[in-house]
Amino acid sequence: MSARVVFCGVGALGSTAAVLCRNLPAELALVDFDRVESKNLLAQSFVKQSVGKNKAEALKLQLFNFWGIKADAFGVRLTEANVGTLLAGASLVVDCFDNLASRVVLSTHARAHALPLLHGALSGDGTFGLVRWDERFTPDAEDAPGQATCEGGEHLPLIGVLGATLARAIQDFLRTGDKHDAMVTLHGVVAT
Amino acid sequence: MTILNITYNGLSADYPMDTMAPLSDADVRRIAVEVVRSGGLRGLVIANLADGAFDNYVVDRFDGPAGERGARIYLRPKVPFGAATCA
Numbered sequence: 001m002s003a004r005v006v007f008c009g010v011g012a013l014g015s016t017a018a019v020l021c022r023n024l025p026a027e028l029a030l031v032d033f034d035r036v037e038s039k040n041l042l043a044q045s046f047v048k049q050s051v052g053k054n055k056a057e058a059l060k061l062q063l064f065n066f067w068g069i070k071a072d073a074f075g076v077r078l079t080e081a082n083v084g085t086l087l088a089g090a091s092l093v094v095d096c097f098d099n100l101a102s103r104v105v106l107s108t109h110a111r112a113h114a115l116p117l118l119h120g121a122l123s124g125d126g127t128f129g130l131v132r133w134d135e136r137f138t139p140d141a142e143d144a145p146g147q148a149t150c151e152g153g154e155h156l157p158l159i160g161v162l163g164a165t166l167a168r169a170i171q172d173f174l175r176t177g178d179k180h181d182a183m184v185t186l187h188g189v190v191a192t
Numbered sequence: 193m194t195i196l197n198i199t200y201n202g203l204s205a206d207y208p209m210d211t212m213a214p215l216s217d218a219d220v221r222r223i224a225v226e227v228v229r230s231g232g233l234r235g236l237v238i239a240n241l242a243d244g245a246f247d248n249y250v251v252d253r254f255d256g257p258a259g260e261r262g263a264r265i266y267l268r269p270k271v272p273f274g275a276a277t278c279a
Contacts, residue, residue: 100272185199
């Protein structure tokens with residue numbers, strides 16, 4: 001097992017995709033500074049026992065306790081100062097962040113170091129999502145700071161499909177090196 | 193031939209366009225409004241779509257499979273999120 005996949009942001013999309021990558025012949029690493037709140041249980045892949053824990057640490061525990069999968073967890077905010085340390089040794093970086101600034105830090109570092117970077121991104125109204133490799137990705141800003149993406153798990157089905165599409169793109173890349181983009185609507189997945 | 197893909201309200205559809213002149217983002221948004229209003233897209237017909245329905249949307253441009261410049265245009269909602277906390 002030589003590949004190392006680093007998930008940056010393990011909220012709704014990142015946690016869903018990471019769980020669906022538990023079968024990969026790769027080390028998994030999880031980066032997220034946030035904590036699990038009870039309201040997250042409706043749309044994120046956390047269980048009740050994880051409430052109060054750091055999201056990266058909680059997902060690491062769940063992966064081990066449920067499936068015996070070992071992962072590394074970094075419960076910190078990714079910044080220009082620590083991005084090199086957090087991504088050291090990565091074969092692939094998966095961006096599931098929720099803000100423009102963090103996505104830019106990732107893209108800048110990945111491009112400077114020729115590091116494969118795959119983005120997963122979701123619209124604010126939960127009707128649309130993108131899986132796109134960094135070569136063809138321009139991050140979008142929020143319409144308003146702190147804009148929420150979902151209410152009470154309403155968008156969980158689309159998040160599930162988007163997470164699965166992201167996991168499949170990761171799997172394809174690790175197996176063949178192919179970089180597949182896709183967009184996800186309420187009616188299905190379209191390769192782009 | 194340019195393919196304009198429009199995503200709106202969770203639906204997505206392709207609209208083939210014979211256009212010689214390069215289209216600005218404003219052109220793409222204006223065309224999309226007219227196409228959706230007029231029923232030019234199967235499954236995506238909104239007769240009373242507002243003039244500014246796509247003002248906040250993103251225009252992505254990609255080359256075609258044979259390298260044709262700008263042969264695919266995607267008009268889509270912004271996607272700023274991935275790990276956001278649900279309110």
